[in-house]
Amino acid sequence: MPQTLSAPAHSEIVIKKSRFIGCVQPMADRAAAQAAVDALWKQHPGAAHICWALLAGGQSAAVDDGEPGGTAGRPMLDVLRHQDLEGVLATVVRYFGGVKLGAGGLVRAYTDSIAQALLTADKVLLQRMCVLECEVPYALEGALRREIEAAHAELLQVAHGSQVVLRIRLPQSGADAFTQRANDVAQGRIGWHTATA
Numbered sequence: 001m002p003q004t005l006s007a008p009a010h011s012e013i014v015i016k017k018s019r020f021i022g023c024v025q026p027m028a029d030r031a032a033a034q035a036a037v038d039a040l041w042k043q044h045p046g047a048a049h050i051c052w053a054l055l056a057g058g059q060s061a062a063v064d065d066g067e068p069g070g071t072a073g074r075p076m077l078d079v080l081r082h083q084d085l086e087g088v089l090a091t092v093v094r095y096f097g098g099v100k101l102g103a104g105g106l107v108r109a110y111t112d113s114i115a116q117a118l119l120t121a122d123k124v125l126l127q128r129m130c131v132l133e134c135e136v137p138y139a140l141e142g143a144l145r146r147e148i149e150a151a152h153a154e155l156l157q158v159a160h161g162s163q164v165v166l167r168i169r170l171p172q173s174g175a176d177a178f179t180q181r182a183n184d185v186a187q188g189r190i191g192w193h194t195a196t197a
Contacts, residue, residue, distance in 0.1 A: 002086040002126045009121035015109050017097025022113030024080075024121055027089035030059045036089055037063075048096035051110060053077035056087045067094075071106035079114045086126055090114045128172040131156065132179065135163045135191040143185050151178045163191075 008025035021044075027033050033054045040050050051072035054061040062073030076090045092113045101109060136144055141164045148155050153170035170178060182190055 002084050003123040004085060004087040004126050006122045006124050009117045011113055011116035011120075013109070013113055013116065014097075015105070016099040016101060018099065018101065018109070019095040019097065020109050020113045021093040021095075022117040023089075023091045024114060024117045025089050025091075026087055027054060027056050028087065029056050030054060030061060033061065033089045037091060040091060040093060044093045044095075046095065047093045049094040050091060051076065051094070052089060052091040053080060053114075054089050055080045055085055056089070067106055067110075068103055071103050072110045075107045075111045076114045079111055079118070083118060083123075085123075090117075129169055130172040130175050132168045132170070132175065133165065133193040134168075134182065135165050135193065136186055137163055137189055140164075140186050140189060141166075144182060144190070147178070147182050147185055151181070153178065165193075 005024060005026045008023055011022040013020050013022075025036070027036065033052065033056070037050055037052050041047070044050065049065045049067055049072070051065045051067060052061065052063050053073050053076035055077065060077060062077040064070070064072045064074075072092065076092065080088055080090055092110050134144070138160075144166060145155070148166070148168055151170055151174060153168045155166065156169055157167040159165040179192065
């Protein structure tokens with residue numbers, strides 16, 4: 001099951017006098033990733049390379065930033081994929097130490113930087129969420145609210161009109177069981193609407 005990170009995690013390794021500063025962090029999309037990389041250039045103006053990889057909502061990127069093709073971004077992306085991560089940006093800032101590492105050495109350095117950062121990263125499971133909307137008579141509002149609380153669902157909105165309309169967010173994996181329990185409690189007097197997230 002895919003995971004993401006709750007907070008950034010860092011690593012630093014030195015290989016043949018080159019310094020590699022790795023970071024993995026939660027990231028929503030490519031635009032946010034590019035902004036984070038731009039900020040790194042401001043923090044590290046003397047860096048030789050800032051290579052990065054992104055997996056976020058179907059948007060992926062593997063940027064070598066001047067390193068030989070396929071020696072930095074792609075190996076970093078492979079580490080993220082291997083760990084089944086989603087919504088994560090991996091960056092490595094490299095300060096060149098004067099000794100060339102060769103293609104194999106670069107792949108190992110960039111892979112190790114990200115792997116080491118991930119060792120200390122706090123990973124959290126990603127859950128697909130869904131929003132349900134239903135309509136119940138006033139007499140059943142309390143019972144339905146108790147079901148929502150028991151399911152650890154989030155009550156997004158309540159509107160009182162001729163009936164009570166409730167919008168609920170919960171993990172998609174529990175939606176069918178929740179609607180079945182709610183239907184049982186309401187004895188068929190609940191109306192489900194198509195909700196847009």
